[in-house]
Amino acid sequence: MERPKKGEQGMSYYDEVKDMLSRLENNVSKHIRSLFLPLRTGAQGIQVSGLTNTYGEADSDSSDSSDTPSSDRDDESGDTIITITDLTKVFGSRPSSAIEMLENGSSKREVLDETGSVVGLKNVNLEVHEGEIFVVMGLSGSGKSTLLRCLNRLVEPTQGSIVINGIEIRDLDDKGLREFRRAQLGMVFQNFGLLPHRTILDNVAFGLEVRGMSEEERHAKAQEMIDIVGLKGYESVLPDKLSGGMKQRVGLARALANDPTILLMDEAFSALDPLIRRSMQDELIELHSKLKKTIVFVSHDLDEALRLGDRIAIMKDGEIVQVGTAEDILSNPANDYVASFLNGIDRSKVMTCETLMRRPAVVVTQRTGPRTALKMLDDSDRSVGFLLDRNRRFIGLFKAESLPKAIEESKSLTDIVNTTIRTVMPDTKVEDLITILVETDYPIPVLNDERRLMGVIHPNSVMDKVRPDESITYEDVIE
Numbered sequence: 001m002e003r004p005k006k007g008e009q010g011m012s013y014y015d016e017v018k019d020m021l022s023r024l025e026n027n028v029s030k031h032i033r034s035l036f037l038p039l040r041t042g043a044q045g046i047q048v049s050g051l052t053n054t055y056g057e058a059d060s061d062s063s064d065s066s067d068t069p070s071s072d073r074d075d076e077s078g079d080t081i082i083t084i085t086d087l088t089k090v091f092g093s094r095p096s097s098a099i100e101m102l103e104n105g106s107s108k109r110e111v112l113d114e115t116g117s118v119v120g121l122k123n124v125n126l127e128v129h130e131g132e133i134f135v136v137m138g139l140s141g142s143g144k145s146t147l148l149r150c151l152n153r154l155v156e157p158t159q160g161s162i163v164i165n166g167i168e169i170r171d172l173d174d175k176g177l178r179e180f181r182r183a184q185l186g187m188v189f190q191n192f193g194l195l196p197h198r199t200i201l202d203n204v205a206f207g208l209e210v211r212g213m214s215e216e217e218r219h220a221k222a223q224e225m226i227d228i229v230g231l232k233g234y235e236s237v238l239p240d241k242l243s244g245g246m247k248q249r250v251g252l253a254r255a256l257a258n259d260p261t262i263l264l265m266d267e268a269f270s271a272l273d274p275l276i277r278r279s280m281q282d283e284l285i286e287l288h289s290k291l292k293k294t295i296v297f298v299s300h301d302l303d304e305a306l307r308l309g310d311r312i313a314i315m316k317d318g319e320i321v322q323v324g325t326a327e328d329i330l331s332n333p334a335n336d337y338v339a340s341f342l343n344g345i346d347r348s349k350v351m352t353c354e355t356l357m358r359r360p361a362v363v364v365t366q367r368t369g370p371r372t373a374l375k376m377l378d379d380s381d382r383s384v385g386f387l388l389d390r391n392r393r394f395i396g397l398f399k400a401e402s403l404p405k406a407i408e409e410s411k412s413l414t415d416i417v418n419t420t421i422r423t424v425m426p427d428t429k430v431e432d433l434i435t436i437l438v439e440t441d442y443p444i445p446v447l448n449d450e451r452r453l454m455g456v457i458h459p460n461s462v463m464d465k466v467r468p469d470e471s472i473t474y475e476d477v478i479e
């Protein structure tokens with residue numbers, strides 16, 4: 001990231017501001033989120049819509065609701081494609097007594113000691129939305145693979161329901177299950193699972209061959225997938241000639257060749273070295289935006305989860321402990337287990353301005369005169385107000401100190417408004433906000449893509465909240 005062009009002192013202030021901001025996120029994001037953001041909470045996939053609004057004029061005529069945008073992120077992913085209800089999996093010969101113990105509140109450990117059965121999943125409830133990358137994350141042994149494998153019944157659930165695309169998959173007989181898997185599901189494994197004596201082309205075409213597709217047809221389809229994953233030229237090579245990253249591309253191409261609705265990926269990149277892994281993650285994101293498949297991706301790695309997941313479910317001991325977007329989880333970890341995953345993450349790379357913004361106190365339109373504006377600023381004890389046009393699009397900001405002169409010279413707010421100020425978008429990363437903050441001395445307006453004022457980020461209050469016990473002010477920081 002570009003740093004502000006300042007001297008030595010400025011650079012250290014930069015780090016200080018960054019440090020303060022990251023602490024601020026911890027301290028106030030919870031509060032601000034509850035005021036401004038649609039909130040997803042809890043393991044049950046409950047959605048609570050918070051208040052999201054654009055700000056109209058401060059004089060209370062903002063009764064028209066035409067400028068109320070719909071809740072944001074929920075629009076990005078589609079309908080529910082997978083619904084998991086009360087899903088439990090017990091490995092062992094006496095599941096019924098294990099289940100009884102679970103229902104009476106026994107832990108995984110107690111069930112194991114008493115019955116010898118291993119609880120793989122305990123009362124899991126989840127919804128996966130069409131078109132999203134849904135990451136299941138947790139420590140080794142937490143039940144991620146078991147959950148994923150229940151989706152294609154490589155593992156048979158003990159209890160509960162799994163509905164995929166309207167079909168209760170637990171009701172399918174063997175033939176129905178085979179057909180369902182073929183039509184709907186593609187799977188990518190950590191250890192690639194390639195057939196060693198088949199060329200790349202025939203590995204990719206394998207599923208199509210099993211389906212009885214003609215050689216010409218399946219090779220054409222396989223070639224298309226090989227091109228998509230960037231392996232053009234390797235068609236006739238055997239798998240052992242390929243690097244790990246390339247092998248996993250083959251695995252991906254093979255899963256995609258069937259044109260599944262849902263791609264199941266179990267630690268698909270975990271065996272790759274970090275750089276290759278990173279570029280595979282990037283490519284998966286790109287591929288996802290092109291192909292628009294629903295992806296359920298299992299990972300034990302938080303960085304990977306944050307990079308890939310539209311939403312993330314965190315598992316512990318066979319249970320879901322939290323579901324949400326990366327930002328939900330970072331700003332509001334459900335418990336210490338979740339929080340322990342978050343140590344060491346640079347939050348400024350994930351958190352956005354939407355989390356930090358507050359409601360602006362004084363917002364007026366061009367109809368408002370400077371006298372009224374000054375009174376409003378005085379009443380709310382603010383030094384800066386925001387001017388909107390009649391369509392409530394953001395024009396600029398005006399300072400209280402410039403109003404007396406405007407009144408004297410009979411000027412309007414439009415004459416004195418400052419329109420050349422830095423603004424941010426709700427999804428601007430805090431990391432990018434920091435560079436703007438150190439260069440400005442006014443509240444930063446947060447505008448949506450229609451230039452409507454969604455909120456402001458006020459550096460002074462930011463600093464006060466981060467360091468209430470110290471006398472350092474924002475002015476100290478930017479001087």
Ligand SMILES: Nc1ncnc2c1ncn2[C@@H]1O[C@H](COP(=O)(O)OP(=O)(O)O)[C@@H](O)[C@H]1O
Pocket residue numbers: 091092118119120138139140141142143144145146147
């Ligand atoms: N086939 C099996 N038989 C007995 N226990 C199993 C089996 N598969 C998984 N488990 C147990 O279920 C729990 C969850 O395992 P798994 O889903 O593989 O975890 P993860 O993928 O998160 O590492 C673990 O305690 C594991 O030992």
Ligand SMILES: [Mg+2]
Pocket residue numbers: 144145146267
């Ligand atoms: Mg696993």
